[in-house]
Amino acid sequence: MKFYDCTTAPSPRRVRIFLAEKGISVPTVQVDLRNNEQLTPAFRAINPDATVPALELDDGTRINDAIGICVYFEAIHPQPPLMGESAEEKALITSWQREVERNGFYGVMEAFRNSVRGLKNRALPGPHDYEQIPALAERGRLRVGHFFSQLDARLGHSEFVAGPRYSVADITALVTADFAGRAKLLLPEECGHLRRWHMQVSARPSAKA
Amino acid sequence: MKFYDCTTAPSPRRVRIFLAEKGISVPTVQVDLRNNEQLTPAFRAINPDATVPALELDDGTRINDAIGICVYFEAIHPQPPLMGESAEEKALITSWQREVERNGFYGVMEAFRNSVRGLKNRALPGPHDYEQIPALAERGRLRVGHFFSQLDARLGHSEFVAGPRYSVADITALVTADFAGRAKLLLPEECGHLRRWHMQVSARPSAKA
Numbered sequence: 001m002k003f004y005d006c007t008t009a010p011s012p013r014r015v016r017i018f019l020a021e022k023g024i025s026v027p028t029v030q031v032d033l034r035n036n037e038q039l040t041p042a043f044r045a046i047n048p049d050a051t052v053p054a055l056e057l058d059d060g061t062r063i064n065d066a067i068g069i070c071v072y073f074e075a076i077h078p079q080p081p082l083m084g085e086s087a088e089e090k091a092l093i094t095s096w097q098r099e100v101e102r103n104g105f106y107g108v109m110e111a112f113r114n115s116v117r118g119l120k121n122r123a124l125p126g127p128h129d130y131e132q133i134p135a136l137a138e139r140g141r142l143r144v145g146h147f148f149s150q151l152d153a154r155l156g157h158s159e160f161v162a163g164p165r166y167s168v169a170d171i172t173a174l175v176t177a178d179f180a181g182r183a184k185l186l187l188p189e190e191c192g193h194l195r196r197w198h199m200q201v202s203a204r205p206s207a208k209a
Numbered sequence: 210m211k212f213y214d215c216t217t218a219p220s221p222r223r224v225r226i227f228l229a230e231k232g233i234s235v236p237t238v239q240v241d242l243r244n245n246e247q248l249t250p251a252f253r254a255i256n257p258d259a260t261v262p263a264l265e266l267d268d269g270t271r272i273n274d275a276i277g278i279c280v281y282f283e284a285i286h287p288q289p290p291l292m293g294e295s296a297e298e299k300a301l302i303t304s305w306q307r308e309v310e311r312n313g314f315y316g317v318m319e320a321f322r323n324s325v326r327g328l329k330n331r332a333l334p335g336p337h338d339y340e341q342i343p344a345l346a347e348r349g350r351l352r353v354g355h356f357f358s359q360l361d362a363r364l365g366h367s368e369f370v371a372g373p374r375y376s377v378a379d380i381t382a383l384v385t386a387d388f389a390g391r392a393k394l395l396l397p398e399e400c401g402h403l404r405r406w407h408m409q410v411s412a413r414p415s416a417k418a
Contacts, residue, residue: 048359048362049308049312049359057297061297061301063300063301063304064304064308065303065304065307065308067303067304067307068300068301068303068304068307069300069304071296071299071300071303072296072297072299072300075295075296075299075300076296086284087280087281087284087285088266088270088281090280090281090284091272091277091278091280091281091284092270092272092277094274094276094277094280095272095273095274095276095277095278098274098276098277099258099273099274103258103335123348124352126312128351128352128355130348130351130352133342133344133345133348135342135344135345136342136344136345139332139339139342142337142339143333143337143339146337150257150258153257
């Protein structure tokens with residue numbers, strides 16, 4: 001098994017935290033995104049979509065998506081459960097993970113990738129070049145503001161994002177919050193519940209992954 | 210149990226097809242998106258994120274995301290499996306479902322919502338207004354072209370999107386292709402594999418859902 005990672009990128013960090021929570025370690029290869037190694041023919045033979053993370057199984061099967069990789073490890077190594085046990089819990093964790101990703105993670109990505117100088121024609125990850133759209137960077141910043149308020153409200157009556165247990169939804173939310181920080185979008189002072197939660201999940205050893 | 214639907218919208222159609230494949234019928238309420246019923250306080254009490262589909266369970270729990278709802282029904286009604294059985298199959302279906310959604314569904318949504326007159330300040334679903342960005346409509350059209358080529362290549366060596374079995378990844382891809390048609394983005398003549406697959410999945414009774 002081989003895990004294609006990049007320590008500075010947010011998407012593979014989701015998997016690293018997931019693995020750390022489960023106590024699993026996997027042989028890891030670093031992909032140098034800074035020098036566009038993901039666009040080389042060698043890496044595109046592994047993942048044609050030219051993104052990290054990717055996981056290669058011993059039979060050569062490749063899983064080219066952060067949540068797809070988490071699904072794999074949840075199935076082969078169910079403890080501790082990070083994607084729910086009952087039908088209802090599985091559904092709620094999936095929903096919250098996706099809502100955080102859609103409203104938060106993609107908002108930060110819009111803000112970041114459409115404004116950073118070094119990503120001039122790389123406004124989206126993947127094999128195709130797309131020009132930055134300044135209005136989209138602006139919209140991303142607005143979205144992230146709304147997302148912080150939404151999550152703060154949720155965390156006012158729930159210990160963790162998807163309910164009483166830490167889950168993959170918290171992992172996506174933590175990676176989103178820290179990625180937002182890199183885009184200079186800090187957790188608002190008035191979002192007390194969000195800040196309480198962020199301190200709590202950041203104190204888990206897995207957050208260092 | 211109550212399913213909040215809108216027959217003309219693509220996201221709830223994903224769930225309708227999923228349920229039809231499983232032979233499940235659920236009491237359904239139509240939400241009038243054309244008149245912004247999703248933004249009313251009454252509907253936002255059900256789903257604060259102001260989107261359909263939503264599923265309300267008998268104990269009052271709400272699941273506010275198309276794939277979250279599919280996860281629920283897959284767990285309580287596993288046959289026929291649409292999200293995989295082995296760890297590897299589950300992971301591949303999750304990955305492909307997400308790749309189709311990211312590269313295809315969201316691309317069509319960009320093209321459609323940033324250009325249609327009736328969605329002037331509704332460039333994103335959800336409770337917040339966002340202005341249309343014409344450059345984003347243009348980028349969406351480019352993305353959909355790339356997506357069709359990507360999927361055509363995949364379907365050249367795989368009967369269905371995620372492998373030899375029909376799955377939720379095919380459902381997302383079918384809804385994406387038909388939604389693209391509404392944005393006047395038709396399946397290219399030269400994409401023979403994609404067209405073969407589209408005819409095949411459209412012929413299943415579930416496609417009428």
